[in-house]
Amino acid sequence: MMAPGMIAGLAASLPEGRVVTDAAEVDRLSKDFYWYSPVLERQLRDKSGEVAVQPKSLEEVKAVLRYACANGIPVTVRGAGTGNYGQCIPIHGGIVLDMGGFDKVLEIRPDGTAVCEPGARMGMIETTARKAGWELRCYPSTVQKASIGGFLCGGSGGIGSITHGLIRDGLVISITILTMEPEPREIHLTGPDIFKALHAWGTTGVLVRVEFHLAPKLDWAQLAVSFDTFDRCFSFAEAVAQNDSFRKRLVTCFEWPVPRWFTPLLKWIEPGKALVFFEVVDDQLERLGRTAVSAGGRIVFDSPHAEPRRGAQLSDYTWNHTTLWALKGDPTLTYLQCGFDPKRAREQMHLLKTKFGDEFLFHIEFARSAGVVGPGSIPIIRFTTEERLQEIIDFCGQIGVGVANPHINHLEGSGRWRPDDAKLVAKTAHDPRGLLNPGKMIGFKPVSGSGPRPL
Numbered sequence: 001m002m003a004p005g006m007i008a009g010l011a012a013s014l015p016e017g018r019v020v021t022d023a024a025e026v027d028r029l030s031k032d033f034y035w036y037s038p039v040l041e042r043q044l045r046d047k048s049g050e051v052a053v054q055p056k057s058l059e060e061v062k063a064v065l066r067y068a069c070a071n072g073i074p075v076t077v078r079g080a081g082t083g084n085y086g087q088c089i090p091i092h093g094g095i096v097l098d099m100g101g102f103d104k105v106l107e108i109r110p111d112g113t114a115v116c117e118p119g120a121r122m123g124m125i126e127t128t129a130r131k132a133g134w135e136l137r138c139y140p141s142t143v144q145k146a147s148i149g150g151f152l153c154g155g156s157g158g159i160g161s162i163t164h165g166l167i168r169d170g171l172v173i174s175i176t177i178l179t180m181e182p183e184p185r186e187i188h189l190t191g192p193d194i195f196k197a198l199h200a201w202g203t204t205g206v207l208v209r210v211e212f213h214l215a216p217k218l219d220w221a222q223l224a225v226s227f228d229t230f231d232r233c234f235s236f237a238e239a240v241a242q243n244d245s246f247r248k249r250l251v252t253c254f255e256w257p258v259p260r261w262f263t264p265l266l267k268w269i270e271p272g273k274a275l276v277f278f279e280v281v282d283d284q285l286e287r288l289g290r291t292a293v294s295a296g297g298r299i300v301f302d303s304p305h306a307e308p309r310r311g312a313q314l315s316d317y318t319w320n321h322t323t324l325w326a327l328k329g330d331p332t333l334t335y336l337q338c339g340f341d342p343k344r345a346r347e348q349m350h351l352l353k354t355k356f357g358d359e360f361l362f363h364i365e366f367a368r369s370a371g372v373v374g375p376g377s378i379p380i381i382r383f384t385t386e387e388r389l390q391e392i393i394d395f396c397g398q399i400g401v402g403v404a405n406p407h408i409n410h411l412e413g414s415g416r417w418r419p420d421d422a423k424l425v426a427k428t429a430h431d432p433r434g435l436l437n438p439g440k441m442i443g444f445k446p447v448s449g450s451g452p453r454p455l
């Protein structure tokens with residue numbers, strides 16, 4: 001618990017109105033979409049910060065960190081709270097640092113780069129960039145809500161990754177973070193040092209400014225094609241994904257019954273059939289449609305991608321939105337995040353289907369990673385017990401399918417820990433007392449001062 005008087009002391013160090021003390025609101029600001037995982041739901045449902053702070057400037061963020069450091073108070077950073085692994089849920093109370101109001105798009109430059117404050121919404125960045133002739137290289141399916149800071153510190157990739165790669169594939173030019181020290185330092189990260197902050201869940205510093213690449217704006221169209229079998233659907237999706245003559249930003253396919261949970265689309269979805277969604281440049285829509293029909297597909301939906309957005313888009317059913325629709329239809333389901341070996345994907349899928357049948361339903365996202373286009377998967381899993389879930393994860397490992405485990409609430413176990421321990425080294429240097437999102441980097445031990453308050 002924060003000692004009596006600390007909340008008043010914190011408020012006194014900030015302009016009026018920045019501190020939230022209402023318990024229900026603090027609890028709301030302490031949560032994300034952790035409940036996708038029945039394992040995390042059980043572990044994290046009663047975790048909450050004690051107070052939330054909503055800064056609007058760099059100086060205000062510094063004031064919060066200075067106060068927290070002086071008083072040994074944990075600080076957990078929040079963007080928009082759309083993460084899936086409880087990344088922004090404070091395990092040890094303290095301050096929730098809600099960056100949603102520190103949110104300016106500072107520059108869209110003529111060379112196709114952008115500079116933003118951390119709380120800038122991805123949808124706002126996209127709209128602003130498009131007005132200047134540019135667009136985001138990749139964005140999560142939560143684009144309307146998610147912040148750029150949260151995407152870089154908690155996400156992986158999304159719409160656009162089929163062409164431009166994942167976040168880690170050179171999207172970011174520089175990141176400025178603040179350290180958790182008596183006088184917070186501003187550290188400007190470039191080159192490989194960026195990985196000290198990328199996907200670090202706010203454990204190694206507070207991102208306060210980011211500079212990143214955009215792509216030239218294109219006009220996009222959407223296409224949905226049905227196939228009688230998942231095998232034919234996957235083959236067609238893979239062929240388009242790997243054909244660079246199609247300019248695209250989304251290739252997603254689903255085996256039945258996953259599409260049956262897309263309730264607003266049921267008016268055109270064919271029951272029992274596999275389905276593939278594409279976003280391609282507008283002037284290639286017809287060619288893609290013709291190619292799909294000659295491959296045995298049936299076009300069930302096509303339309304321009306509305307810019308600015310009007311109504312639902314096909315991408316609202318892809319990436320981790322697929323899981324959301326499935327969970328709405330059947331709350332006993334859950335998910336995994338898998339990476340197939342592009343050369344063995346069919347064999348690996350066959351092994352999974354033979355072993356697990358409808359317990360493991362394919363939802364495939366094609367993406368470029370380190371320059372290679374391949375199938376990733378966010379499969380829908382029928383949840384029975386934690387032991388059975390672990391058996392499925394273990395089997396994936398045995399057949400060479402990588403799993404970024406979304407049922408684990410620490411960085412080391414979540415599948416994206418880098419062997420160079422760059423994040424651990426950065427944490428030790430930037431947050432020696434371990435006050436930033438404590439508990440999320442289990443290999444870290446406080447190295448100076450008294451550490452966080454007793455937990």
Ligand SMILES: Cc1cc2nc3c(=O)[nH]c(=O)nc-3n(C[C@H](O)[C@H](O)[C@H](O)COP(=O)(O)OP(=O)(O)OC[C@H]3O[C@@H](n4cnc5c(N)ncnc54)[C@H](O)[C@@H]3O)c2cc1C
Nearest residue numbers: 079080081082083087141147150151154155156202207319
């Ligand atoms: C329906 C649904 C669909 C999704 N689709 C995708 C997808 O397509 N691709 C994808 O990658 N992810 C996806 N996600 C996960 C999530 O939406 C994204 O990663 C999103 O970009 C997170 O942004 P956020 O602002 O909500 O971050 P938050 O959830 O608020 O934070 C994420 C992490 O970043 C840290 N953080 C936030 N801001 C800062 C900062 N300024 N400094 C330091 N650390 C910070 C937090 O502490 C937390 O650990 C999806 C989630 C849902 C629920």
